[in-house]
Amino acid sequence: MFDINEMKKNVSDKFGKASENKFESNITKTKDEPIKTTTTSTQLASIGSSIHFKGELTGEEGLIIDGRVEGTIDLKGNQLIIGNNGKIKADVFAQTIIVNGSLTGELHGKERVHISKTGKVQGNIFSPRVSLEDGAKFKGSIDMSDVKNEKPQSNLQDNQLKRA
Numbered sequence: 001m002f003d004i005n006e007m008k009k010n011v012s013d014k015f016g017k018a019s020e021n022k023f024e025s026n027i028t029k030t031k032d033e034p035i036k037t038t039t040t041s042t043q044l045a046s047i048g049s050s051i052h053f054k055g056e057l058t059g060e061e062g063l064i065i066d067g068r069v070e071g072t073i074d075l076k077g078n079q080l081i082i083g084n085n086g087k088i089k090a091d092v093f094a095q096t097i098i099v100n101g102s103l104t105g106e107l108h109g110k111e112r113v114h115i116s117k118t119g120k121v122q123g124n125i126f127s128p129r130v131s132l133e134d135g136a137k138f139k140g141s142i143d144m145s146d147v148k149n150e151k152p153q154s155n156l157q158d159n160q161l162k163r164a
Contacts, residue, residue, distance in 0.1 A: 043061070043062070044061070044062040044063060044064050044079065044081065045059065045061055045062070045063050045064070046063065046064040046065070046066065047063065047064070047065045047066065047067045047069065048066055048067055049066040049067050049083075049085045050067065051067035051068070052067060052068040052069075053067065053068070053069045053070070053071075054069075054070045054071055055070075055071045055072075056071055056072045056074070057069060057071065057072065057073045057074070057090075058073075058074045058075070058076075059074075059075050059076075059078065060075075060076065060078065061075075061078055062075070062078045062079040062080070062081075063075060063078070063079075063080050063081070064081045064082075064083055065080070065081070065082050065083060065086040065088065065101075066083035066084070066085040066086050066101070067085070067086065067087075068086075068087045068088070069086075069087075069088050069089070069090055070088075070089045070090060071089075071090050072090055072091050072092075072093075073088070073090050073091070073092045073093065073094070074093045074094075075093065075094040075095070076093070076094075076095075077094075077095045077110065078094055078095055079094060079095055079096040079097075079098070080092060080094040080096070080097050080098070081098045081100070082097075082098065082099045082100055082101045082102075082103055082119070083100055083101055084100045084101055084118055085101060086100070086101030086102070086103075087101060087102050088101070088102065088103040088104070088105065089103075089104045089105060090103075090105045091105045091106045091108070092105060092106070092107050092108060093108045093110075094108070094109060094110070095109070095110045095111045096109060096110075096111050096112050096113075096114075097109045097112075097113045097114070097127075098113075098114045098116065099113075099114070099115045099116065099119035099120075099121055099136075100116045100118050100119050101118070101119065101120070102119070102120040102121075103119075103120070103121050103122070103123065104121075104122045104123055105123045106123050106124050106125075106126065107121065107123060107124070107125045107126065107127070108126045108127070109125070109126070109127035109129075109130075110127070111127070111128070111129065112127055112128070112129035112130065112131070113125050113127040113129070113130050113131075114130075114131045114132075114133075115131070115132045115133065115136040115137075115138060116133050116136060117133040117134060117135035117136055118135070118136075119133075119136050119137070120136075120137040120138075121136075121137070121138045121139070121140065122138075122139045122140060123139075123140045124140045124141045124142070124143065125140065125141070125142045125143070126143045127142075127143075127144065128144055128146065129144070130142050130144060
């Protein structure tokens with residue numbers, strides 16, 4: 001690292017006292033601080049329009065779906081965006097769910113569910129906050145009570161717990 005006092009002395013020795021003032025006015029002192037790098041959790045994974053997935057889809061990050069998904073989507077505390085080309089036949093569990101494409105199934109939004117003007121939903125919505133844009137298509141029921149929006153255990157797991 002540079003020592004500012006030593007630099008001023010070197011300039012002063014080479015160019016005399018008059019140059020020292022000019023030199024000092026152009027220097028800004030900075031602290032030796034590490035460069036901070038941060039990653040944002042707003043980065044989303046994506047399923048493209050040519051992808052067709054069947055089964056249980058789980059993840060620990062947000063997701064954009066422009067393809068076709070059938071089954072169950074469980075993104076825990078993350079965001080799910082169904083793109084304009086997305087076609088979903090699944091029960092969905094996420095923090096926030098935004099529907100721009102079409103979805104058939106139950107939506108469990110822990111924080112909110114939003115259906116845009118291009119969105120089509122057929123199924124029930126469970127979320128404390130629900131919004132539908134003008135032009136959105138929706139057929140089903142909405143439950144905005146304080147219900148747990150977590151994926152229920154399977155019947156097999158329930159039976160095993162009862163036996164124990």
